[in-house]
Amino acid sequence: MTLDDIETPAVLIYRDRVEENLRRAQDYADAHGLTLRPHIKTHKLPSLAARQVELGACGITCQKLGEAEVMADAGLTDILLTFNILGAAKLKRLKALNERVTLAVVADSAEAVAGYAETFAGAAKPLTVLVECDTGMGRCGVQSAEEALTLARRIDAAEGLRFGGLMTYPPAGRPREAADWLANARRLLEDAGLDVPAVTSGGTPDIWQAHEAATAITEYRPGTYIYMDRSLVARGVCDWDACALRVLTTVVSAPTADRVVLDAGSKTLSSDTLGLNGFGYLPAYPEARIAALSEEHGVVDVSACGARPAIGERLEVIPNHACVVTNLFDAVHVVAGDGTVERVLVAARGRVD
Amino acid sequence: MTLDDIETPAVLIYRDRVEENLRRAQDYADAHGLTLRPHIKTHKLPSLAARQVELGACGITCQKLGEAEVMADAGLTDILLTFNILGAAKLKRLKALNERVTLAVVADSAEAVAGYAETFAGAAKPLTVLVECDTGMGRCGVQSAEEALTLARRIDAAEGLRFGGLMTYPPAGRPREAADWLANARRLLEDAGLDVPAVTSGGTPDIWQAHEAATAITEYRPGTYIYMDRSLVARGVCDWDACALRVLTTVVSAPTADRVVLDAGSKTLSSDTLGLNGFGYLPAYPEARIAALSEEHGVVDVSACGARPAIGERLEVIPNHACVVTNLFDAVHVVAGDGTVERVLVAARGRVD
Incomplete structure (x- = not known):
């Protein structure tokens, strides 16, 4: 299969660009003594x-229990689930998952801790x-930090639980603020006699500033860095060439001199x-400017373009946000360096709960 | 299965509300001599x-060829595909589909017509x-109207094609403008000796004004009217009670007095x-105001609420736009009048091409 065989709209994943993005981040992490735990969302x-993981990540991060189950099924062995898990049904699944992989989860309330404690009381692991x-x-x-200490003590005191440390998703563009917060909380917990095994932060927007927080954190969880996207180019995190996920579209209409329409709308981009x-x-x-989307159409303002794309022409789009595009497609097309294409099912898509 | 058995986030479809929405629109159409061709998107x-169809629709509308194929597989027999179909692979599929259902498609360019003409030259049907x-x-x-005439003549002259009439998706809130446009074009085509079998317009925002255009159009294609949503309540098209699609969520965090967080973010809503x-x-x-979404979290400002939802509480959300929510879920939960729930796969989801 080659690019010409793909019907549009379709998601292309350029394998060489993926590899380069992964290596660059891993090299950066290695150089600064940071551990990566990529977010698979x-x-x-x-x-x-x-x-x-093969390139050096210590494990992966998942946002949904269903995603973590798919990853465990596929052989991933070390998973951090960065979501409060509540309710009997999900807690039962969490317990089953904990029995087969190295798992950690988060809590930000006494209610969440109580659910974990009740579920894992008497558990072998x-x-x-x-x-x-x-x-x-x-x-x-x-x-x-005081609230963190209270909750950490509650976890530490619960029979079936082990306190794993501190986790945050920091606000983009303010990595020092998050680092100071975490360093302060860590100090408070350690002064209170608690061991803080991990302090984990994340986010691709500030990935190249992660080393500035290296004294405060032990682990970094970037997600979008694997594909990059238009938002990250706009933030100066990467250039267009690094964008590994692209949406292949066709020009389906050219109704006026300044407008063409793509077969990619909000259900694609x-x-x-x-x-x-x-x-x-x-x-x-x-x-060109993709000025408006309806569900299956993308309206492109081409008034500033020298030449206008022709009806039937196939175009690549680098989306604003790669993660949400992945989530819209049952399968992506992985393009190898030699141009061959493999259709790959997005195994953890649709695992909403 | 009952509501309590459903893990969140999940899409609920209230069957009685669906039925009422469908009947109300069909009754309205019948009263005004309009034919409905609902959009299944x-x-x-x-x-x-x-x-x-059972309630009186003449057939259905699809936006993607893949959706039309799923509907044909399921036994739907009359389909309007409101999208320019381009390229050899899709035209081949279009031809196969035309052989098994009553099919119509649209064109807005000589290029699109040329593709159809080449594909259907010599076709039995x-x-x-x-x-x-x-x-x-x-x-x-x-x-x-002049461009419409030129293109209609081109279709009419092509051996394997039959000119089917005029189709529009009108701008919301301006139904008279679209009606005048179509009436004028129809006149021009009929004056030129062309038969104009159908003039089809659509859109739920102006569904209750469709009769004002009844002299200009023969058919109306509403889509969202089956589920309704927050945007249609805001436009005065329906009340909250008519909203048949709701997202069932759980409060997973309540970190401050004025904020709770739902397990429904942009990948759900x-x-x-x-x-x-x-x-x-x-x-x-x-x-309450769902103030911000990240991918799997919905941040709710509850500062104006008398009582604040509790952690673990399950809440229904009426989304801004029902159609895009359906598209995010592999399955929905259909709730019957007696409260029993059936999980139904969204068969035409993910049929992106």
Whole structure:
């Protein structure tokens, strides 16, 4: 199979670009004594998760229990689940998962810890639980070092649980703020006699600044770095060439001199803007702007282009946000260096719970 | 299975609400002498497509060839494909589909017509082709009645093609503008001696104004009306009670007094705002605002709520846009009037090409 055999819209994954992105991040982490634990939300592919580990990652990060189950099925052995797991059904699944892989999970409330404690009381293998910390993102997480200490003590005191350390997803662009927060909390916990085995932060936006927090953290969890995207080019994290995920589209209409329409809309590219103007970048027509999406159409303003794409022409789009595009497709097309293409099912897609 | 057995996040489809929405629209169409051809993009479920036809629809509308194939496989027999189909592989599939169902497709360019003409030259059964018209939406479609005439003549003259009429997706809130455009084009074509068998428009936002265009159109293609959503409540098309698709979520965190976090983010609710503030409506907490989404988290501002939802509490969300939510889930949970629940695979989901 070659690119010409692919019907559009389709997701292309350029294997060489993936490899380069993975190696570059691993080399950076190695140079700064950081451990990587990549987030698989971006690709949801066991083969790429395995490759990340092969290159030096200590394990992987999953956001959904269902994703972690798929990765365990595929042979991944060390998983951090960065989500509060609540409710009897999910806790039962969590217990089963803990029996077959090295697993850690997070908590940011007494309720979450109580659920883990009840489930794992008397378990042969304890569950490792990290305290999730809100270091400025304004999402989940305890709000202060004192709250972190209270929760860590609660975990430490529970029979079937083991306190695993501190976890945060920091606000993009403020890595020092998160590092200071974590260093302070770690100090407080250690002063209180608690061992803090891991302090884990993440995020591709600040990946090349991760070393600035290296004294405060033990582990870094980047996700999008494997594919990169338009938002990361805009932030200066990478150049267009590093963008390994591209959406292959066809120009299906050219109704006016300044407009063409692609067969890729919000059900292909997603509506994520991440603060950007427009919905993707067309490397072949840098002056074009994907101005509007409906569900299956992308309306492109080509008024600034010298030449206009023709009806039937196939174009690559670098999306604003790679992770959400992966999530829209049952399969991606992995393009090797020699141009051969393999269709690969996105095994962990649709594992919503 | 009951609601309590469902793990979150999950999509609930309330069957009685669906039935009421379908009947109400069909009754309205019947009263005004309009024919309905519902768009299945909203539900992607053969069983609901069949129910729409059973209640009086003349057939269905699909936006993707792959969706039409799934519907044909399931026994739907009359399909309008409102998308320019280009390229040898898709044209071959189109030809195969035309052999087993009553099919019509659209074109808005000489290139699209040329592809159809070449594919269907000498075919036992001709392909019906409608001219897509841009009546103000600014997406696909010929720009003037004169262009419509030129393209209609081209279709009419092609050996394996049959001119099927005019198709538009009109701009929301301006149904008269689209009606005038179509009436004018129809007149021009009929004056030129062409028969115009169908004039088809669509859109749930203006569904209750469709009768105002009844002299200009023969057929109406609503999609979202089957489920309704927050955007349609905001437009005054329906009330909250009509919203048949709801996302069942769990409160997974309550880190501050004014914030709780749901296990439903942009990979569940999508980032579609449709011009609204926030990402969905919580019927149980009308003053709450889903202020921000990340991929698997929904951050809810509960500062205006009297009581705050508790960690572990399950909440229904009425999303901004139902169609894109369906597209994110492999299966939905259909809730019957007696509270029993059936898990149904979304058969036409992921049929991206």
